[in-house]
Amino acid sequence: MARPPVLPSSDANWGLAELIDLEAQLFADRSRSERELVARDAAIGSALRPEGRARNALLAGWVSAMRKGPDTPLPGSLVANAWGQARWVLSAVLFLIGMGAAAAVLRFTGDHPINVLVVLGVFVLAQLATLALTLLFFGVSAWAPGLFESLPLVVLARAAVRSLWRRFGAALRGRSTEGLGWIWGRRSLYAEVERNLLFALLQLGAVAFNLGVVSSFLIAVAFSDLAFGWGSTLSIGAEQLHQLCTTLSAPWASWFDEATVSAELVRLTQYSRLEGSYLQAARGTGRALSMYGQWWRFLVASIVAYGLLPRAVLLVASKVTLKRRFAQLPPETPEVERLLMRLTAPVLHTVHGEDPGNTSPLGEGFDAVAEPPERFDQSTALCARWRDAVFEPAALAVFLRQRHGLEIEGELGSAGGHDYNADQLLLTRLESHQLPVFLVAEPWGYPDRSFQRFIAEVRAHGARRLVNVVLTEGGSPEDASIWRGYLSEMADPYLALDRVRMSTEARAN
Secondary structure, eight states: OOOOOOOOOOOOOOOHHHHHHHHHHHHHGGGSOHHHHHHHHHHHHHHHOOTTOOHHHHHHHHHHHHHTSSSSOOSHHHHHHHHHHHHHHHHHHHHHHHHHHHHHHTOOOSSSOEEHHHHHIIIIIHHHHHHHHHHHHHHHHTTOHHHHHTOHHHHHHHHHHHHHHHHHGGGGTTOHHHHHHHHHHTGGGGHHHHHHHHHHHHHHHHHHHHHHHHHHHHHHHHHSOOOEEBOOSSOOOHHHHHHHHHHHTTTTTTTOGGGSOOHHHHHHTBEETTTTEESSOOSSHHHHHHHHTTHHHHHHHHHIIIIIHHHHHHHHHHHHHHHHHHHTOSOOOHHHHHHHHHHHSOOOOSBOOSSTTOOOBTTTTSOOOBOOOSSOSSSEEEEEEESSOOOOHHHHHHHHHHHHOOEEOSSOEEESSSOHHHHHHHHHHGGGOOOOEEEEEOTTSOOOHHHHHHHHHHHHTOTTOOEEEEEBSOSOHHHHHHHHHHHHHTTOTTEEEOSSOBOSSOOOO
16 A cells, blocks of 8 residues: 655644544554554654654644545545534524514514513523523433433434435445444444534524524614513513513613613503503603613513523533543544554564664574463463553453463553553562563564563562563564564563464453
8 A cells, every 4th residue: 555645743623524534544444454554654653753742633643644645535524514514504594593583573563562571482581491401401411321312403413424424435435334334333432522512503503593583683673663562361460570671681780771671661561452552651652652662672682691692602612612522532442542552653673773784683693582381380470461452351361371370460450551650550569479470462562662661670670570472363473573583682581472372352162
Protein backbone atom coordinates (compact mmCIF):
# COMPACT_ATOMS: atom_id res chain seq x y z
CA MET A 1 0.00 0.00 0.00
CA ALA A 2 1.30 3.44 -0.88
CA ARG A 3 2.16 5.50 2.16
CA PRO A 4 -0.06 8.55 2.67
CA PRO A 5 1.62 11.91 2.83
CA VAL A 6 2.67 12.42 6.42
CA LEU A 7 2.77 15.99 7.62
CA PRO A 8 2.81 17.24 11.20
CA SER A 9 -0.61 18.53 12.11
CA SER A 10 -1.54 21.32 14.48
CA ASP A 11 -3.44 20.51 17.66
CA ALA A 12 -6.84 20.90 16.03
CA ASN A 13 -9.97 20.61 18.11
CA TRP A 14 -11.47 17.14 18.27
CA GLY A 15 -14.91 17.21 16.66
CA LEU A 16 -17.62 15.19 14.99
CA ALA A 17 -15.78 14.85 11.66
CA GLU A 18 -12.58 13.64 13.38
CA LEU A 19 -14.54 11.15 15.47
CA ILE A 20 -16.32 9.65 12.46
CA ASP A 21 -13.14 9.52 10.40
CA LEU A 22 -11.32 7.77 13.27
CA GLU A 23 -13.98 5.06 13.50
CA ALA A 24 -14.18 4.69 9.71
CA GLN A 25 -10.40 4.29 9.43
CA LEU A 26 -10.26 1.82 12.33
CA PHE A 27 -12.90 -0.21 10.54
CA ALA A 28 -10.96 -0.07 7.25
CA ASP A 29 -7.75 -1.11 9.05
CA ARG A 30 -9.33 -4.39 10.10
CA SER A 31 -8.62 -5.75 6.61
CA ARG A 32 -4.93 -4.82 6.73
CA SER A 33 -2.09 -6.83 8.19
CA GLU A 34 -0.51 -5.76 11.46
CA ARG A 35 2.85 -5.42 9.76
CA GLU A 36 1.43 -2.99 7.24
CA LEU A 37 -0.24 -0.94 9.97
CA VAL A 38 2.94 -0.79 12.08
CA ALA A 39 5.00 0.47 9.12
CA ARG A 40 2.42 3.11 8.20
CA ASP A 41 1.67 4.43 11.70
CA ALA A 42 5.28 4.43 12.88
CA ALA A 43 6.15 6.78 10.02
CA ILE A 44 3.17 9.03 10.82
CA GLY A 45 4.05 9.05 14.51
CA SER A 46 7.64 9.99 13.71
CA ALA A 47 6.46 12.96 11.62
CA LEU A 48 4.00 14.08 14.30
CA ARG A 49 6.68 14.01 17.02
CA PRO A 50 4.42 12.59 19.74
CA GLU A 51 6.61 13.67 22.68
CA GLY A 52 4.63 16.09 24.83
CA ARG A 53 1.52 16.03 22.63
CA ALA A 54 -1.87 15.37 24.17
CA ARG A 55 -3.46 12.04 23.40
CA ASN A 56 -6.39 13.43 21.43
CA ALA A 57 -4.14 15.90 19.57
CA LEU A 58 -1.91 13.03 18.47
CA LEU A 59 -4.92 11.06 17.23
CA ALA A 60 -6.28 14.15 15.46
CA GLY A 61 -2.95 14.45 13.66
CA TRP A 62 -3.20 10.81 12.62
CA VAL A 63 -6.71 11.37 11.27
CA SER A 64 -5.42 14.39 9.34
CA ALA A 65 -2.71 12.23 7.78
CA MET A 66 -5.25 9.57 6.84
CA ARG A 67 -7.41 12.18 5.11
CA LYS A 68 -4.45 13.17 2.91
CA GLY A 69 -3.72 9.56 1.97
CA PRO A 70 -4.41 7.94 -1.40
CA ASP A 71 -6.95 5.48 0.03
CA THR A 72 -10.72 5.74 0.05
CA PRO A 73 -11.88 9.20 1.22
CA LEU A 74 -13.18 9.32 4.77
CA PRO A 75 -16.84 10.19 5.48
CA GLY A 76 -16.34 12.56 8.44
CA SER A 77 -16.69 15.82 6.50
CA LEU A 78 -19.76 14.49 4.68
CA VAL A 79 -21.57 13.59 7.91
CA ALA A 80 -20.46 16.78 9.69
CA ASN A 81 -21.64 18.94 6.77
CA ALA A 82 -24.94 17.05 6.61
CA TRP A 83 -25.40 17.60 10.35
CA GLY A 84 -24.69 21.31 9.94
CA GLN A 85 -27.17 21.59 7.08
CA ALA A 86 -29.79 19.73 9.10
CA ARG A 87 -29.33 22.24 11.92
CA TRP A 88 -29.86 25.17 9.55
CA VAL A 89 -32.92 23.57 7.97
CA LEU A 90 -34.44 22.80 11.37
CA SER A 91 -33.75 26.36 12.54
CA ALA A 92 -35.36 27.86 9.44
CA VAL A 93 -38.43 25.61 9.72
CA LEU A 94 -38.96 26.33 13.42
CA PHE A 95 -38.41 30.05 12.86
CA LEU A 96 -41.20 30.04 10.28
CA ILE A 97 -43.39 27.93 12.58
CA GLY A 98 -42.82 30.45 15.37
CA MET A 99 -43.77 33.32 13.09
CA GLY A 100 -46.87 31.48 11.90
CA ALA A 101 -47.95 30.52 15.42
CA ALA A 102 -47.56 34.10 16.64
CA ALA A 103 -49.39 35.47 13.59
CA ALA A 104 -52.29 33.10 14.28
CA VAL A 105 -52.53 34.05 17.94
CA LEU A 106 -52.15 37.77 17.22
CA ARG A 107 -54.73 37.78 14.43
CA PHE A 108 -56.89 40.85 15.11
CA THR A 109 -59.84 41.71 12.87
CA GLY A 110 -61.46 44.27 15.12
CA ASP A 111 -64.31 42.01 16.22
CA HIS A 112 -62.64 40.87 19.43
CA PRO A 113 -59.35 41.84 21.10
CA ILE A 114 -56.41 39.45 21.36
CA ASN A 115 -56.75 37.32 24.47
CA VAL A 116 -53.75 37.91 26.75
CA LEU A 117 -54.33 34.56 28.46
CA VAL A 118 -53.92 32.72 25.16
CA VAL A 119 -50.62 34.49 24.46
CA LEU A 120 -49.32 33.74 27.96
CA GLY A 121 -50.53 30.16 27.84
CA VAL A 122 -49.07 29.33 24.42
CA PHE A 123 -45.79 31.28 24.41
CA VAL A 124 -44.88 31.49 28.12
CA LEU A 125 -46.46 28.84 30.34
CA ALA A 126 -46.37 26.09 27.70
CA GLN A 127 -42.72 26.87 26.94
CA LEU A 128 -41.82 26.77 30.62
CA ALA A 129 -43.49 23.35 30.88
CA THR A 130 -41.67 22.16 27.74
CA LEU A 131 -38.36 23.41 29.13
CA ALA A 132 -38.91 21.56 32.41
CA LEU A 133 -39.83 18.35 30.58
CA THR A 134 -36.75 18.63 28.35
CA LEU A 135 -34.40 19.04 31.30
CA LEU A 136 -36.12 16.21 33.17
CA PHE A 137 -36.01 13.88 30.16
CA PHE A 138 -32.34 14.40 29.35
CA GLY A 139 -31.43 14.24 33.04
CA VAL A 140 -33.18 10.91 33.50
CA SER A 141 -31.89 9.54 30.17
CA ALA A 142 -28.32 9.79 31.49
CA TRP A 143 -29.21 6.99 33.94
CA ALA A 144 -31.88 5.27 31.83
CA PRO A 145 -30.56 4.88 28.25
CA GLY A 146 -33.71 3.07 27.16
CA LEU A 147 -35.72 6.26 27.63
CA PHE A 148 -33.34 8.15 25.36
CA GLU A 149 -33.40 5.40 22.73
CA SER A 150 -37.17 5.79 22.29
CA LEU A 151 -37.07 9.54 21.64
CA PRO A 152 -38.48 10.14 18.11
CA LEU A 153 -35.74 12.67 17.36
CA VAL A 154 -33.11 10.04 18.20
CA VAL A 155 -34.79 7.53 15.88
CA LEU A 156 -34.91 10.09 13.05
CA ALA A 157 -31.28 11.13 13.57
CA ARG A 158 -30.05 7.54 13.47
CA ALA A 159 -32.13 6.87 10.36
CA ALA A 160 -30.45 9.87 8.71
CA VAL A 161 -26.99 8.56 9.68
CA ARG A 162 -27.80 5.12 8.23
CA SER A 163 -29.00 6.76 5.02
CA LEU A 164 -25.81 8.82 4.74
CA TRP A 165 -23.67 5.76 5.38
CA ARG A 166 -25.41 3.78 2.63
CA ARG A 167 -24.96 6.73 0.30
CA PHE A 168 -21.25 6.69 1.11
CA GLY A 169 -21.10 2.89 0.90
CA ALA A 170 -20.03 2.79 -2.76
CA ALA A 171 -16.83 4.63 -1.86
CA LEU A 172 -16.19 2.11 0.92
CA ARG A 173 -15.83 -0.73 -1.58
CA GLY A 174 -19.19 -2.27 -0.97
CA ARG A 175 -18.70 -2.75 2.79
CA SER A 176 -21.28 -0.22 3.93
CA THR A 177 -23.46 -2.81 5.66
CA GLU A 178 -20.56 -4.25 7.63
CA GLY A 179 -19.30 -0.76 8.42
CA LEU A 180 -22.72 0.29 9.67
CA GLY A 181 -22.72 -2.76 11.95
CA TRP A 182 -19.31 -1.72 13.27
CA ILE A 183 -20.57 1.79 14.10
CA TRP A 184 -23.84 0.49 15.55
CA GLY A 185 -21.92 -1.87 17.82
CA ARG A 186 -19.75 0.97 19.12
CA ARG A 187 -22.48 3.60 19.57
CA SER A 188 -22.53 3.04 23.35
CA LEU A 189 -18.99 4.49 23.48
CA TYR A 190 -20.36 7.84 22.35
CA ALA A 191 -23.73 7.88 24.12
CA GLU A 192 -22.96 11.13 25.97
CA VAL A 193 -21.86 12.84 22.76
CA GLU A 194 -25.04 11.72 21.02
CA ARG A 195 -27.20 13.04 23.85
CA ASN A 196 -25.36 16.37 23.88
CA LEU A 197 -25.66 16.73 20.10
CA LEU A 198 -29.40 16.19 20.19
CA PHE A 199 -29.82 18.39 23.26
CA ALA A 200 -27.97 21.22 21.50
CA LEU A 201 -30.11 20.66 18.40
CA LEU A 202 -33.32 20.97 20.44
CA GLN A 203 -32.10 24.19 22.06
CA LEU A 204 -31.16 25.64 18.68
CA GLY A 205 -34.62 24.81 17.36
CA ALA A 206 -36.26 26.38 20.42
CA VAL A 207 -34.18 29.56 20.01
CA ALA A 208 -35.21 29.78 16.35
CA PHE A 209 -38.87 29.25 17.27
CA ASN A 210 -38.82 32.05 19.86
CA LEU A 211 -37.02 34.39 17.48
CA GLY A 212 -39.82 33.75 15.00
CA VAL A 213 -42.44 34.48 17.65
CA VAL A 214 -40.77 37.73 18.76
CA SER A 215 -40.23 38.81 15.14
CA SER A 216 -43.86 38.20 14.26
CA PHE A 217 -44.95 40.03 17.41
CA LEU A 218 -42.85 43.11 16.66
CA ILE A 219 -43.99 43.18 13.02
CA ALA A 220 -47.64 43.01 14.12
CA VAL A 221 -47.10 45.81 16.64
CA ALA A 222 -45.32 47.99 14.11
CA PHE A 223 -47.76 47.59 11.24
CA SER A 224 -51.08 47.11 13.01
CA ASP A 225 -52.97 48.70 15.87
CA LEU A 226 -53.50 45.73 18.18
CA ALA A 227 -55.97 45.65 21.02
CA PHE A 228 -55.59 43.24 23.94
CA GLY A 229 -58.04 41.98 26.48
CA TRP A 230 -58.49 39.00 28.71
CA GLY A 231 -61.29 36.70 29.67
CA SER A 232 -61.81 33.10 30.67
CA THR A 233 -64.59 30.67 31.46
CA LEU A 234 -62.63 29.77 34.58
CA SER A 235 -63.00 31.80 37.74
CA ILE A 236 -60.01 34.03 37.16
CA GLY A 237 -60.29 37.49 38.66
CA ALA A 238 -58.43 40.68 37.90
CA GLU A 239 -56.44 40.43 41.14
CA GLN A 240 -55.27 36.89 40.34
CA LEU A 241 -54.17 37.84 36.83
CA HIS A 242 -52.39 40.93 38.13
CA GLN A 243 -50.54 38.80 40.69
CA LEU A 244 -49.47 36.40 37.92
CA CYS A 245 -48.26 39.27 35.75
CA THR A 246 -46.39 40.84 38.68
CA THR A 247 -44.64 37.55 39.35
CA LEU A 248 -43.69 37.10 35.69
CA SER A 249 -42.37 40.67 35.36
CA ALA A 250 -40.29 40.52 38.57
CA PRO A 251 -36.93 39.98 36.71
CA TRP A 252 -37.23 43.28 34.81
CA ALA A 253 -39.66 45.34 36.86
CA SER A 254 -36.90 47.41 38.52
CA TRP A 255 -35.31 48.59 35.26
CA PHE A 256 -37.99 48.24 32.59
CA ASP A 257 -41.14 49.65 34.12
CA GLU A 258 -42.82 50.06 30.70
CA ALA A 259 -42.99 46.24 30.40
CA THR A 260 -44.96 45.76 33.62
CA VAL A 261 -48.70 45.54 34.08
CA SER A 262 -50.65 47.70 36.53
CA ALA A 263 -53.74 46.63 38.39
CA GLU A 264 -55.72 49.29 36.53
CA LEU A 265 -54.68 47.91 33.14
CA VAL A 266 -55.78 44.42 34.14
CA ARG A 267 -59.12 45.70 35.44
CA LEU A 268 -59.91 47.89 32.42
CA THR A 269 -58.98 45.25 29.79
CA GLN A 270 -61.18 42.45 31.07
CA TYR A 271 -63.33 41.47 28.09
CA SER A 272 -66.56 39.50 27.65
CA ARG A 273 -67.04 37.76 24.32
CA LEU A 274 -70.73 37.17 25.17
CA GLU A 275 -71.37 40.88 25.54
CA GLY A 276 -68.81 41.79 22.90
CA SER A 277 -67.29 44.59 24.98
CA TYR A 278 -64.90 45.42 27.79
CA LEU A 279 -66.53 45.12 31.19
CA GLN A 280 -65.19 48.51 32.25
CA ALA A 281 -64.53 50.96 29.50
CA ALA A 282 -61.73 53.47 29.87
CA ARG A 283 -62.83 57.09 29.90
CA GLY A 284 -61.79 59.03 26.86
CA THR A 285 -61.25 57.65 23.37
CA GLY A 286 -57.51 58.42 23.28
CA ARG A 287 -56.90 56.80 26.63
CA ALA A 288 -58.88 53.69 25.61
CA LEU A 289 -56.83 53.17 22.48
CA SER A 290 -53.51 53.49 24.33
CA MET A 291 -54.75 51.41 27.25
CA TYR A 292 -55.85 48.43 25.13
CA GLY A 293 -52.50 48.26 23.35
CA GLN A 294 -50.23 48.56 26.41
CA TRP A 295 -50.00 44.81 26.97
CA TRP A 296 -47.54 44.17 24.12
CA ARG A 297 -44.36 45.23 25.95
CA PHE A 298 -45.12 42.92 28.87
CA LEU A 299 -45.96 40.03 26.51
CA VAL A 300 -42.79 40.43 24.43
CA ALA A 301 -40.64 40.73 27.57
CA SER A 302 -42.25 37.56 28.97
CA ILE A 303 -41.59 35.61 25.75
CA VAL A 304 -37.97 36.78 25.69
CA ALA A 305 -37.40 36.11 29.41
CA TYR A 306 -39.12 32.72 29.66
CA GLY A 307 -38.88 31.42 26.12
CA LEU A 308 -35.86 32.83 24.29
CA LEU A 309 -33.26 33.51 27.01
CA PRO A 310 -33.44 30.13 28.84
CA ARG A 311 -33.04 28.29 25.54
CA ALA A 312 -30.17 30.55 24.49
CA VAL A 313 -28.40 29.90 27.81
CA LEU A 314 -28.93 26.14 27.43
CA LEU A 315 -27.68 26.31 23.85
CA VAL A 316 -24.43 27.95 24.96
CA ALA A 317 -24.10 25.51 27.88
CA SER A 318 -24.71 22.53 25.59
CA LYS A 319 -21.99 23.72 23.19
CA VAL A 320 -19.52 24.13 26.07
CA THR A 321 -20.42 20.69 27.39
CA LEU A 322 -20.16 19.16 23.93
CA LYS A 323 -16.72 20.70 23.44
CA ARG A 324 -15.66 19.24 26.78
CA ARG A 325 -16.99 15.81 25.76
CA PHE A 326 -15.07 15.93 22.50
CA ALA A 327 -11.92 16.93 24.39
CA GLN A 328 -12.22 13.67 26.37
CA LEU A 329 -12.47 11.55 23.21
CA PRO A 330 -11.76 9.10 21.80
CA PRO A 331 -12.41 6.42 24.44
CA GLU A 332 -9.72 4.02 25.56
CA THR A 333 -10.73 1.07 23.42
CA PRO A 334 -8.26 -1.70 22.46
CA GLU A 335 -8.24 -0.47 18.84
CA VAL A 336 -7.37 3.08 19.88
CA GLU A 337 -4.72 1.96 22.36
CA ARG A 338 -3.04 -0.23 19.72
CA LEU A 339 -3.07 2.74 17.36
CA LEU A 340 -1.42 4.95 20.00
CA MET A 341 1.18 2.28 20.63
CA ARG A 342 1.99 2.13 16.91
CA LEU A 343 2.25 5.93 16.75
CA THR A 344 4.55 6.25 19.76
CA ALA A 345 6.65 3.09 19.36
CA PRO A 346 10.12 3.59 17.92
CA VAL A 347 10.89 2.26 14.45
CA LEU A 348 13.18 -0.76 14.78
CA HIS A 349 15.07 -2.50 12.02
CA THR A 350 16.58 -5.95 11.85
CA VAL A 351 20.06 -4.48 11.37
CA HIS A 352 22.01 -1.89 13.36
CA GLY A 353 21.46 1.68 12.20
CA GLU A 354 23.89 3.65 14.36
CA ASP A 355 26.97 2.62 12.38
CA PRO A 356 26.43 2.64 8.58
CA GLY A 357 29.22 0.10 8.24
CA ASN A 358 27.59 -2.37 10.64
CA THR A 359 24.89 -4.36 8.86
CA SER A 360 25.00 -7.42 11.09
CA PRO A 361 21.62 -8.74 12.26
CA LEU A 362 20.46 -8.04 15.79
CA GLY A 363 21.95 -10.47 18.28
CA GLU A 364 24.81 -11.65 16.09
CA GLY A 365 27.93 -12.23 18.19
CA PHE A 366 25.92 -12.62 21.41
CA ASP A 367 24.76 -15.73 23.18
CA ALA A 368 21.21 -16.62 22.24
CA VAL A 369 18.62 -15.53 24.74
CA ALA A 370 17.71 -18.35 27.11
CA GLU A 371 14.39 -20.19 27.21
CA PRO A 372 12.56 -20.39 30.56
CA PRO A 373 12.62 -23.76 32.35
CA GLU A 374 9.63 -26.02 31.94
CA ARG A 375 9.12 -26.15 35.71
CA PHE A 376 9.89 -23.63 38.46
CA ASP A 377 10.54 -24.04 42.17
CA GLN A 378 7.71 -21.63 42.91
CA SER A 379 4.02 -22.34 42.38
CA THR A 380 3.03 -18.81 41.32
CA ALA A 381 4.46 -16.07 39.12
CA LEU A 382 4.00 -12.31 38.89
CA CYS A 383 2.48 -11.54 35.47
CA ALA A 384 1.99 -8.32 33.49
CA ARG A 385 0.98 -7.03 30.08
CA TRP A 386 3.70 -5.32 28.13
CA ARG A 387 2.33 -2.17 26.46
CA ASP A 388 -1.35 -3.13 26.71
CA ALA A 389 -0.98 -6.42 24.85
CA VAL A 390 -4.44 -7.73 23.98
CA PHE A 391 -5.20 -11.15 25.44
CA GLU A 392 -7.55 -12.78 27.90
CA PRO A 393 -6.14 -13.30 31.42
CA ALA A 394 -7.71 -16.77 31.36
CA ALA A 395 -5.58 -17.61 28.32
CA LEU A 396 -2.41 -16.69 30.25
CA ALA A 397 -3.56 -18.76 33.21
CA VAL A 398 -4.04 -21.80 30.97
CA PHE A 399 -0.65 -21.23 29.29
CA LEU A 400 1.28 -20.98 32.57
CA ARG A 401 -0.49 -23.94 34.11
CA GLN A 402 0.04 -26.26 31.15
CA ARG A 403 3.55 -25.18 30.17
CA HIS A 404 5.20 -24.28 33.48
CA GLY A 405 2.89 -25.50 36.22
CA LEU A 406 2.41 -21.99 37.59
CA GLU A 407 -0.54 -19.88 38.71
CA ILE A 408 -0.87 -16.10 38.41
CA GLU A 409 0.07 -14.30 41.63
CA GLY A 410 -2.55 -11.67 42.51
CA GLU A 411 -3.84 -9.34 39.82
CA LEU A 412 -2.43 -9.07 36.32
CA GLY A 413 -0.13 -6.04 36.19
CA SER A 414 0.83 -3.63 33.41
CA ALA A 415 4.20 -2.32 32.24
CA GLY A 416 5.64 -0.28 29.41
CA GLY A 417 2.41 1.60 28.68
CA HIS A 418 1.53 5.29 28.91
CA ASP A 419 0.76 5.09 32.63
CA TYR A 420 4.09 5.09 34.48
CA ASN A 421 2.26 4.61 37.77
CA ALA A 422 1.29 1.11 36.61
CA ASP A 423 5.01 0.26 36.24
CA GLN A 424 5.73 1.57 39.72
CA LEU A 425 2.87 -0.44 41.21
CA LEU A 426 4.24 -3.59 39.60
CA LEU A 427 7.78 -2.87 40.81
CA THR A 428 6.47 -2.28 44.34
CA ARG A 429 4.99 -5.76 44.34
CA LEU A 430 8.46 -7.19 43.60
CA GLU A 431 9.76 -6.02 46.98
CA SER A 432 7.83 -8.64 48.97
CA HIS A 433 8.97 -11.85 47.22
CA GLN A 434 11.34 -13.42 44.67
CA LEU A 435 8.73 -14.91 42.33
CA PRO A 436 9.55 -15.14 38.63
CA VAL A 437 8.10 -12.46 36.36
CA PHE A 438 6.24 -13.18 33.10
CA LEU A 439 5.78 -10.32 30.61
CA VAL A 440 3.24 -11.01 27.88
CA ALA A 441 3.90 -8.97 24.73
CA GLU A 442 2.61 -8.85 21.19
CA PRO A 443 5.17 -9.86 18.52
CA TRP A 444 5.00 -6.46 16.83
CA GLY A 445 5.33 -4.54 20.12
CA TYR A 446 9.10 -4.53 19.80
CA PRO A 447 11.34 -3.87 22.84
CA ASP A 448 13.09 -0.52 23.09
CA ARG A 449 14.87 1.64 25.66
CA SER A 450 11.82 1.65 27.91
CA PHE A 451 12.10 -2.15 28.01
CA GLN A 452 15.75 -1.83 29.03
CA ARG A 453 14.84 0.66 31.75
CA PHE A 454 12.10 -1.60 33.06
CA ILE A 455 14.43 -4.62 33.25
CA ALA A 456 17.03 -2.45 35.01
CA GLU A 457 14.44 -1.44 37.61
CA VAL A 458 13.43 -5.08 38.06
CA ARG A 459 17.08 -5.94 38.64
CA ALA A 460 17.20 -3.29 41.37
CA HIS A 461 14.69 -5.45 43.25
CA GLY A 462 16.50 -8.72 42.60
CA ALA A 463 19.59 -9.25 40.48
CA ARG A 464 18.81 -12.96 39.92
CA ARG A 465 15.08 -12.75 39.47
CA LEU A 466 13.90 -14.69 36.41
CA VAL A 467 12.14 -12.47 33.87
CA ASN A 468 10.43 -14.39 31.08
CA VAL A 469 8.94 -12.85 27.93
CA VAL A 470 5.98 -14.62 26.33
CA LEU A 471 4.81 -13.56 22.86
CA THR A 472 1.19 -13.87 21.79
CA GLU A 473 0.08 -15.48 18.57
CA GLY A 474 0.23 -13.50 15.34
CA GLY A 475 2.93 -11.44 13.73
CA SER A 476 5.64 -12.85 11.51
CA PRO A 477 8.83 -14.89 12.02
CA GLU A 478 10.80 -11.66 11.56
CA ASP A 479 8.98 -10.14 14.57
CA ALA A 480 10.13 -13.01 16.80
CA SER A 481 13.63 -12.68 15.34
CA ILE A 482 13.78 -9.03 16.42
CA TRP A 483 12.75 -9.98 19.94
CA ARG A 484 15.39 -12.75 20.12
CA GLY A 485 18.12 -10.49 18.76
CA TYR A 486 17.28 -7.59 21.05
CA LEU A 487 17.04 -9.73 24.19
CA SER A 488 20.27 -11.53 23.27
CA GLU A 489 22.17 -8.23 23.07
CA MET A 490 20.97 -7.31 26.56
CA ALA A 491 23.24 -10.16 27.77
CA ASP A 492 21.10 -10.80 30.84
CA PRO A 493 21.46 -14.46 31.97
CA TYR A 494 18.20 -14.27 33.93
CA LEU A 495 16.18 -12.94 30.99
CA ALA A 496 14.39 -15.56 28.88
CA LEU A 497 12.11 -15.73 25.84
CA ASP A 498 9.54 -18.50 25.62
CA ARG A 499 9.72 -20.27 22.25
CA VAL A 500 6.04 -21.21 22.42
CA ARG A 501 3.48 -18.56 21.47
CA MET A 502 0.51 -17.94 23.78
CA SER A 503 -3.05 -17.91 22.52
CA THR A 504 -4.88 -14.62 23.13
CA GLU A 505 -8.12 -16.45 23.97
CA ALA A 506 -8.81 -19.14 26.53
CA ARG A 507 -9.40 -22.41 24.67
CA ALA A 508 -11.05 -25.49 26.08
CA ASN A 509 -8.81 -28.50 26.45
